[in-house]
Amino acid sequence: MTLSATVSGLNSVPAAVAAQEEAARLKPPAPARKRVSRSGIRAPWWFLVPALGIYLFIVVWPSITGAIYSFTDWNGLASDWSFVGFENFAEVFSDRRAVAALVNTVVLAAVVMVVQNVIGLGLALAVNNTIKSRSILKVVFFAPVVLTPLVAGYIWSYLLAPEGGINSVLSSVGLSDLAHDWLGDPNTALFAICGEIIWQFSGYSMVIFLAGLQAVPEEVLEAATIDGAGVWRRFFSVILPLLNGAIVINLMLSLIGGLKQFDQVMAMTGGGPGTATETISTTIYKSAFSTGEYPVSIALAVVMTILIAVLASVQFRLTSRKAD
Amino acid sequence: MNRYTRLSFVREVALIIVGVLFLVPLFALVNVAFKPSNSRTSALELDFPPSVANFGLAWGQGALGGALINSFIVAVCSVLGVVVIAAFASYPLARITRRWSRLTFYLFIGGLLIPTQLGLLPLYVTMRDLGLLGTLGALILMNIGTQLPFSIFLYTTFMREMPLDYEEAALLDGCGPVRTFASVVFPLLRAVTGTVVILNSVSVWNEFFTPLLYLSGSGNTTAPVAIYNFVGQYVAQWPLVFAGLIITVLPILVLYFILQKHIIKGFAGGLKG
Numbered sequence: 084m085t086l087s088a089t090v091s092g093l094n095s096v097p098a099a100v101a102a103q104e105e106a107a108r109l110k111p112p113a114p115a116r117k118r119v120s121r122s123g124i125r126a127p128w129w130f131l132v133p134a135l136g137i138y139l140f141i142v143v144w145p146s147i148t149g150a151i152y153s154f155t156d157w158n159g160l161a162s163d164w165s166f167v168g169f170e171n172f173a174e175v176f177s178d179r180r181a182v183a184a185l186v187n188t189v190v191l192a193a194v195v196m197v198v199q200n201v202i203g204l205g206l207a208l209a210v211n212n213t214i215k216s217r218s219i220l221k222v223v224f225f226a227p228v229v230l231t232p233l234v235a236g237y238i239w240s241y242l243l244a245p246e247g248g249i250n251s252v253l254s255s256v257g258l259s260d261l262a263h264d265w266l267g268d269p270n271t272a273l274f275a276i277c278g279e280i281i282w283q284f285s286g287y288s289m290v291i292f293l294a295g296l297q298a299v300p301e302e303v304l305e306a307a308t309i310d311g312a313g314v315w316r317r318f319f320s321v322i323l324p325l326l327n328g329a330i331v332i333n334l335m336l337s338l339i340g341g342l343k344q345f346d347q348v349m350a351m352t353g354g355g356p357g358t359a360t361e362t363i364s365t366t367i368y369k370s371a372f373s374t375g376e377y378p379v380s381i382a383l384a385v386v387m388t389i390l391i392a393v394l395a396s397v398q399f400r401l402t403s404r405k406a407d
Numbered sequence: 408m409n410r411y412t413r414l415s416f417v418r419e420v421a422l423i424i425v426g427v428l429f430l431v432p433l434f435a436l437v438n439v440a441f442k443p444s445n446s447r448t449s450a451l452e453l454d455f456p457p458s459v460a461n462f463g464l465a466w467g468q469g470a471l472g473g474a475l476i477n478s479f480i481v482a483v484c485s486v487l488g489v490v491v492i493a494a495f496a497s498y499p500l501a502r503i504t505r506r507w508s509r510l511t512f513y514l515f516i517g518g519l520l521i522p523t524q525l526g527l528l529p530l531y532v533t534m535r536d537l538g539l540l541g542t543l544g545a546l547i548l549m550n551i552g553t554q555l556p557f558s559i560f561l562y563t564t565f566m567r568e569m570p571l572d573y574e575e576a577a578l579l580d581g582c583g584p585v586r587t588f589a590s591v592v593f594p595l596l597r598a599v600t601g602t603v604v605i606l607n608s609v610s611v612w613n614e615f616f617t618p619l620l621y622l623s624g625s626g627n628t629t630a631p632v633a634i635y636n637f638v639g640q641y642v643a644q645w646p647l648v649f650a651g652l653i654i655t656v657l658p659i660l661v662l663y664f665i666l667q668k669h670i671i672k673g674f675a676g677g678l679k680g
Contacts, residue, residue, distance in 0.1 A: 125584055126498045126499040126501070126502035126503055126584065126588075127499065127584045127585075128499050128503070130495040130496060130498050130499050130588070131495075131496045131499055131500070131511065133492045133495065133496070134492045134493060134495070134496030134515075134555055134559065135496070135511070137492065137548065137551055137552045137555065138514075138515065138518065138552055138555050138556070140548075140552065141526075141530065141548060141549060141551070141552025141553065142518050142521065142526060142552050142553065142555075142556075143514075143518075144526075144529075145525075145526025145527070145529040145530035145533070146521050146525045146526040148526070148529040149525045149526045149527065149528060149529050150525065152528070152529065159528055159531075159532060206425075209418065209421075209422050209425075210422070212415065212418065213411050213415050214411075214415055214418055214419040214422060215411070215419065216419060216422070216423060216426075219426075220422055220423070220426050221671065222664075222667045222671070223426045223429055223430060224426065224429055225667075225670075225671055225674075226429075226430075226433065226660075226663065227429070227432075227433075228674070229609050229613075229659055229660070229663045229670065230433075230613075230656055230659070230660070231612070231613040231615075231630070231631055231634075231655065231656050231659070232613060232615070233613075233615045233631045233634060233635060234631070234634065234652045234655065234656050235432070237634070237638060237648065237652055238432045238433075238435060238436050238649075238652065239432060241435070241439070241450065241645055241649070242432060242435060242450060247450065248431075248435055248449060248450030248451055251449040251450070251451075252451070282429070282432065286429075287674065290671055290674055290675045291674075291675060293675065294675040342522075343522055343524075345615070345616050346615045346616070346631075349615070349635070350635075350638075363524075364524060364616070367524050367527065368616070368619075368620075371527070371528055372620070372623075377528060380527075380528065381528055384522070384524040384525045384527060384528075385525065387522055387524055387525070388520075388521060388522055388524075388525050391520060391522060392520055395520065
């Protein structure tokens with residue numbers, strides 16, 4: 084997959100893990116393959132040097148120091164610092180904004196993960212059919228995926244504004260009672276953002292499900308029909324189990340994308356009203372770059388990393404077991 | 408099952424309606440951008456005559472030209488860098504079966520689970536000390552570093568399945584390792600290279616968090632950062648703002664509609680590993 088799904092952006096990263104783990108689970112351990120040939124092909128080790136150098140400098144080293152600094156009073160400027168144990172983490176969990184951000188992020192990730200994939204699967208099943216306009220519909224459903232998330236966020240903040248498109252449609256069909264300041268009301272703002280993300284990335288889930296559906300043989304479906312299985316039975320007993328790989332990847336992608344959410348929130352609400360839509364990423368950004376609370380920022384990043392690792396592996400365990 | 412029945416027709420009509428609903432936000436984007444600035448009509452109503460003044464204004468006020476050029480430079484350099492560096496690195500990772508080679512591969516793959524936020528502050532301070540803050544170079548380096556794990560994963564898994572015959576032939580013909588890789592192996596990887604280029608171009612072009620940090624305070628911007636500043640300045644002047652939005656997403660949307668099949672396949676293909 085990506086992306087930086089964006090993911091923020093299109094984050095392609097988690098999918099790769101999922102794909103790899105999935106492959107490892109499905110295949111028996113490969114017999115030691117002869118990658119060094121009889122005739123002596125040599126792949127020089129120094130081909131790795133540029134990649135390792137940049138990767139260690141940009142990812143590995145900063146991440147390790149970040150994790151260490153989260154146990155210190157390092158403030159980003161002074162070169163001397165001392166260990167303070169779990170003090171920064173205690174501060175994170177007593178900080179109302181940070182706690183709100185943790186809760187909001189988990190809610191957002193869960194809602195997006197479920198709804199986006201249900202819609203994505205529905206679209207994939209509908210498009211994977213004899214209908215004539217399927218190729219153009221595929222292009223239509225996927226188009227929002229390549230759109231800059233920040234820009235998509237702005238379009239939706241216009242549509243969701245008190246005098247925006249959604250309210251005017253509601254009043255024109257006589258439902259003006261439902262018209263609402265979607266992003267200004269703390270009770271609806273987070274879900275309005277979820278709606279935007281779902282619109283933007285359902286097409287992505289669809290494409291992955293479509294790739295999975297290629298693996299469902301027509302004969303198997305026909306056999307099931309002959310055996311008397313109805314539409315629902317075919318769906319739950321034949322199609323869904325065969326889609327397991329695509330489901331694992333899709334859930335992983337949307338979960339991790341949701342846990343990293345930054346761009347759309349910045350575009351649509353900036354975290355408000357109050358702390359109603361603050362996410363972990365927006366809080367990390369603000370506490371480091373506007374309020375200067377470096378320890379909170381850096382401890383929150385550690386919490387985020389752990390949260391991603393734990394939730395992603397729980398999700399992976401749960402969904403992969405279903406196939407057995 | 409494969410015949411076009413009455414049911415298929417109903418399904419088709421329903422799906423076209425869903426498709427039209429999906430396009431409403433994009434329609435609103437274009438429609439509003441062409442409204443005169445004092446328009447009072449709603450997002451879905453057309454204004455006659457359409458006004459193109461917003462585009463000229465947005466282009467001038469938002470300093471979008473420079474931002475687009477920067478975005479373009481960053482995207483091209485990052486993607487080229489990732490392709491070359493990841494492809495080279497994957498060759499020994501795929502062909503050497505020693506323990507260190509496997510461990511190095513896992514070191515790269517581990518990066519897939521680490522959010523950039525973890526190393527954010529230490530790296531920011533390092534970049535500041537090196538005087539790289541505000542430069543496109545810092546951004547390109549960042550992009551290459553964060554995109555390497557996935558690209559290496561794709562290249563390595565693909566290369567492991569590739570037969571050795573071509574490399575052996577090249578060796579017999581007297582090619583050294585660099586020549587073998589550059590003129591024999593790399594051309595055989597073009598399917599993966601396509602996926603890597605597509606995924607990385609889209610994510611680098613749309614990236615907001617990193618340039619927001621690394622370019623803030625400098626005169627440099629990329630398209631999303633320019634838009635963020637622009638909207639902050641002209642908030643609620645929607646026709647003007649939307650014209651700016653269109654200018655910055657036009658390159659990627661045009662590319663998408665020209666290369667749609669390849670792009671969709673790239674996104675799905677990368678996933679199959």
